[in-house]
Amino acid sequence: MSDIDNGRRLRAVDDGLLRRREAIADLGDALRLLIENATATEAPTEELIRAAERIRRAAAPLGERVRGRFESAAADDLLGGVRLYNPVTGAGSAFAPPLEISREDGLAVGTCTLGLAFEGPPSYAHGGVSAMLLDQMLGYAVSVSGHPGMTGRLDTAYRRPVPLHTPLRLTAEVAAIEGRRVTATGTIATADEPGEVLVEATGVFVALRAEQAQRLFGPVIGRNRESRAG
Amino acid sequence: MSDIDNGRRLRAVDDGLLRRREAIADLGDALRLLIENATATEAPTEELIRAAERIRRAAAPLGERVRGRFESAAADDLLGGVRLYNPVTGAGSAFAPPLEISREDGLAVGTCTLGLAFEGPPSYAHGGVSAMLLDQMLGYAVSVSGHPGMTGRLDTAYRRPVPLHTPLRLTAEVAAIEGRRVTATGTIATADEPGEVLVEATGVFVALRAEQAQRLFGPVIGRNRESRAG
Numbered sequence: 001m002s003d004i005d006n007g008r009r010l011r012a013v014d015d016g017l018l019r020r021r022e023a024i025a026d027l028g029d030a031l032r033l034l035i036e037n038a039t040a041t042e043a044p045t046e047e048l049i050r051a052a053e054r055i056r057r058a059a060a061p062l063g064e065r066v067r068g069r070f071e072s073a074a075a076d077d078l079l080g081g082v083r084l085y086n087p088v089t090g091a092g093s094a095f096a097p098p099l100e101i102s103r104e105d106g107l108a109v110g111t112c113t114l115g116l117a118f119e120g121p122p123s124y125a126h127g128g129v130s131a132m133l134l135d136q137m138l139g140y141a142v143s144v145s146g147h148p149g150m151t152g153r154l155d156t157a158y159r160r161p162v163p164l165h166t167p168l169r170l171t172a173e174v175a176a177i178e179g180r181r182v183t184a185t186g187t188i189a190t191a192d193e194p195g196e197v198l199v200e201a202t203g204v205f206v207a208l209r210a211e212q213a214q215r216l217f218g219p220v221i222g223r224n225r226e227s228r229a230g
Numbered sequence: 231m232s233d234i235d236n237g238r239r240l241r242a243v244d245d246g247l248l249r250r251r252e253a254i255a256d257l258g259d260a261l262r263l264l265i266e267n268a269t270a271t272e273a274p275t276e277e278l279i280r281a282a283e284r285i286r287r288a289a290a291p292l293g294e295r296v297r298g299r300f301e302s303a304a305a306d307d308l309l310g311g312v313r314l315y316n317p318v319t320g321a322g323s324a325f326a327p328p329l330e331i332s333r334e335d336g337l338a339v340g341t342c343t344l345g346l347a348f349e350g351p352p353s354y355a356h357g358g359v360s361a362m363l364l365d366q367m368l369g370y371a372v373s374v375s376g377h378p379g380m381t382g383r384l385d386t387a388y389r390r391p392v393p394l395h396t397p398l399r400l401t402a403e404v405a406a407i408e409g410r411r412v413t414a415t416g417t418i419a420t421a422d423e424p425g426e427v428l429v430e431a432t433g434v435f436v437a438l439r440a441e442q443a444q445r446l447f448g449p450v451i452g453r454n455r456e457s458r459a460g
């Protein structure tokens with residue numbers, strides 16, 4: 001194959017991949033809309049029964065070809081950090097608000113708004129949702145510091161409840177690096193009152209040794225190699 | 231209205247309510263199937279695009295009549311502890327595995343199996359998902375002890391990653407009650423190896439004073455009173 005042919009082939013693959021990623025993100029948007037409507041609905045019971053039928057019909061063709069636990073999604077790029085189905089940040093995840101994270105002067109800053117699907121105490125976010133958002137924020141700060149690791153501890157302090165339907169601002173930063181252990185801290189506030197901390201967390205993330213990574217992720221790494229070779 | 235007529239009317243209301251709760255739980259099942267299929271699918275991109283259209287069509291009628299942030303669902307019973315949309319245990323929640331909790335000799339025991347939608351590190355649950363499950367477990371133990379409260383702290387220690395597609399067994403119990411503060415502890419293990427703790431948590435739950443409850447939940451309580459009177 002000439003370099004030009006090879007270039008065309010790669011270009012075609014990239015276009016297909018980009019189109020698939022867009023379709024996955026759009027499907028994610030549709031799922032998030034559906035979930036919020038299904039959580040908030042006071043439509044008549046007959047309408048709920050019809051919706052369940054429609055949803056099962058939409059689900060069936062998607063279920064005809066599915067990956068297993070040890071296969072990563074074809075549209076993902078694990079080593080490149082593309083995780084379309086991450087349940088906090090993934091554009092394709094029905095669970096993700098999604099939380100959008102960027103870097104501002106060494107600080108990780110996240111934004112999201114939580115709908116009724118995230119409700120714990122009436123009109124506020126479930127305490128576990130706050131922990132989940134903060135785990136992701138801290139993991140991001142740890143990862144961009146160049147010392148990625150798995151969550152070892154996550155200590156969360158709840159000062160005030162986190163309101164639903166309200167733009168939120170989250171922060172995270174690395175506080176200390178000691179060998180394989182990185183400590184990070186983070187906060188949740190509303191975008192309107194960023195100085196008023198509602199929830200704060202301290203997390204310890206631990207870098208895996210090579211043999212740990214192999215033991216935990218060996219099956220996934222092996223599958224990815226197979227599918228690329230195939 | 232005679233007592234007999236009144237009895238018939240209440241009976242009709244109950245039948246309608248039970249039927250609605252069943253429809254909500256069935257819609258929840260359909261949503262969970264859809265989300266798992268949409269997360270795991272390797273169907274062609276065209277199929278994803280068609281699915282998004284179908285999902286938006288299913289979502290529209292549900293969105294025609296929705297409750298707001300300060301209204302609880304008509305099918306819920308806040309004081310009776312019926313929360314169909316709780317994002318961890320709710321039969322109607324698309325996010326809930328759902329976690330099923332029961333009491334065994336003073337210990338709260340939870341069971342669930344997590345699909346690919348809950349994935350963090352490849353083939354394992356997101357660390358935040360474990361925190362969310364444990365927050366719910368601890369809150370349950372605290373609540374059935376007769377001292378319900380809001381999460382004040384949740385300290386989570388991750389010993390080993392939590393596998394997806396594997397039946398899990400969670401536990402929680404109250405460790406100490408000091409005035410308005412209740413401390414509870416909990417664990418996550420697999421059902422096959424319940425003695426091998428994967429994640430453990432200690433939480434402090436704080437009972438609200440009357441004025442705090444009024445400040446936080448006044449708008450919800452007010453709305454519920456209005457809708458019952460109306």
